Amino acid sequence: MTFITLGIGYEVVVYFVGMIPSRFYSILTSRDIVGFSKYILPCLLLVFSAAACKSFLNFMGGLFALKARKLLTIHFQDRYIKPKAMYTLIMNHEGVDNPDQRITQDIDKFSETLRQIVTNLIIAPVMVVYYTYKCWIVTGFAGPLLIYAYFMLGSLVSRKFIQPIVNAVFFKELQEGNFRYLHVRLRQYAESIAFCDGEKEENSRAQHSLDTLLTYQRTIVNKELPLKMANESFSYLGSILSYLIIAIPIFAGAFEGKDASELSAIISANSFVAMYLIYLFSTIIEQSSKLSDLAGFTARIGELLEALDKVAVEVESLGTDHSRRKEEQSNDLIEFENVSLFSPRSKLIIHDLNLKVCQGDNVAFVGPNGSGKTSILRSLAGLWPCSEGRVFVPRVTFGRDIIFLPQLPYLIDGSLRDQILYPNTTPAATITDKEIVHLLQKVRLSHLSGLVRSYDTVYSQEWSKMLSPGEQQRLVFARVFYWKPSFAVLDEATSAMDKDTEDYLYQAVINMGTTVISVSHHPNVIDYHNTIVRLDGQGGYTIENKEASTSFFAA
Ligand SMILES: Nc1ncnc2c1ncn2[C@@H]1O[C@H](COP(=O)(O)OP(=O)(O)OP(=O)(O)O)[C@@H](O)[C@H]1O
DSSP states (O other): OHHHHHHHHHHHHHHHHHHHHHHHHHHHHTTOHHHHHHHHHHHHHHHHHHHHHHHHHHHHHHHHHHHHHHHHHHHHHHHHSSTTHHHHHHHHOTTSOOHHHIIIIIHHHHHHHHHHHHHHHSSHHHHHHHHHHHHHHHHTTHHHHHHHHHHHHHHHHHHHHHHHHHHHHHHHHHHHHHHHHHHHHHHHTHHHHHHHTOHHHHHHHHHHHHHHHHHHHHHHHHHHHHHHHHHHHHHHHHHHHHHHHHHHHHHTTTTTTOOHHHHHHHHHHHHHHHHHHHHHHHHHHHHHHHHHHHHHHHHHHHHHHHHHHHHHHHHHHHHHHHHOOOTTOOTTEEEEEEEEEEOTTOOEEEEEEEEEEETTOOEEEEOSTTSSHHHHHHHHTTSSOOSEEEEEOSOOOBTTTEEEEOSSOOOOSBOHHHHHHOSOOSTTOOOOHHHHHHHHHHTTOTTHHHHSSOTTOOBSTHHHHHSOHHHHHHHHHHHHHHHOOSEEEEESTTTTSOHHHHHHHHHHHHHTTOEEEEEOSOHHHHTTOSEEEEEOSSSOEEEEESSOEEEEOOO
16 A cells, blocks of 8 residues: 555656656746746755655565565565475475476566566556546547557557567576576585586586576577567657647647747646657567566476475375375384385385384395385385385474484584474474483494584584584484484485495494384494384385294285
8 A cells, every 4th residue: 555655656756757857948938037936946845755655666666575575575485495295295296397496586586577567557556547648538438549559559569579488487497496406416515526527527517507597698688689679669758749749739739829838838837748648558568578587487387386286286195195094003113004105116126015113123134225215215204105004103203213324424504403403393392402411422422522512503514514414414313312202214324324324324323223114225323123014116125033934926
């Protein structure tokens, strides 16, 4: 409302500013010195009011863009960063490129372009009606009719040039995302690249990506040229049209009997009305190039929104599949019942897996690379749906019943305290300094106390520099000792540790009463498990335990 009020206020002031020349003509041609000096002050006031209104309008536009970005980004983040949605989107919807870029950049550009358009267009329709009326009073119906016909022609021409730009903007943003991702990866893998002397190759890849991006950018620049030419010609022709329109009543004899000074004042006042009406239409047409950008950003944001709608349905079906529990299902049991699983590329991972994991029954999944060990854990976590059968798991509340540690330790941007508490699902979860010292001792990372400034000092990328991969795995392992879950699912979570620490940590977790479900290639780790599930990579498996050993093969 403030925005609209300011806009209307500005237009009213502009109207009076527009009348200033006409008033001066009249004062000067009649050599009225008293009138002249009296008119200076209101004239200055009008000019400063117009400047103030325009500045505040711009300021409000800034706030509008900020609000639009905030609302949209929060909406997208809430739908994207939620259980399983982000993972499902990235895994199953590869067509939706760079969702991160759409959320962090495209929404911002969308809001900024929208602001420019809205600032110019929010009150344009009202003003068009008002100035049509004013123009009609002076020129009769012929003036507005000419201007409207002119406007229609202008819109048709610019419309023809907009569509190709919309597509180009869409693809340019896609390449923008790819280019940015390439640089993020360079930073992430700087050490590996340096070890391999891969800089030359990386440089040529970066160059290629930049070339592709610039080709699209160049396409936009090319396609904007005819649009800009049409819009500019439309604006300049418009100023001539205003004199054509004011000529109508003059030649029709409407101002017969007026002397030259009166006539020049009338021409000045009336041509302003016609000119302003044309200016309003030109402004509307000029927005077309911004509209094409806006349409490009809208397409990218809209596509993500549609994908998130589909993801919500997919996640819901995952949820019903996964968390259905038997009446008699106990909280101390994980059960795979006739589970068959395929990868997203339809590779058979496991056929008809039947396995009960009771408390104290430590299970290890073993098998060659790519045989599907992690995939089975994905079905356990509810990330992949089973094509047949069900996985029954205890209530999945992180830290109480089940905890997953992947092979790549995930360290957050935060303090040491945050690292241990992650993911801090319950606001009540806290840890004292004494407990931190104790946990660090437990995972053999006592020296970390000396490396951090305090347990609450926030670090981001420094974590990966402060700690080696094995140390990062140890730090993440501290979460198991903090949460003391019934089940710990460890997917090669100790693969980078030395054997001694690996043995020590496995022993400590089992002594704590936590049941471990592991994936590992290390024989010493496998020894800590009483049930071994061996995958053959073809969908078949064998189960070995202390009492007996059974074999199952894919049909
Ligand atoms: N997101 C995915 N899309 C398509 N196929 C996938 C995906 N993730 C895994 N796969 C396929 O599923 C198969 C099993 O992968 P998985 O990661 O479970 O193997 P793994 O036994 O844990 O291997 P490793 O011992 O190397 O860790 C692989 O052949 C892999 O190509």
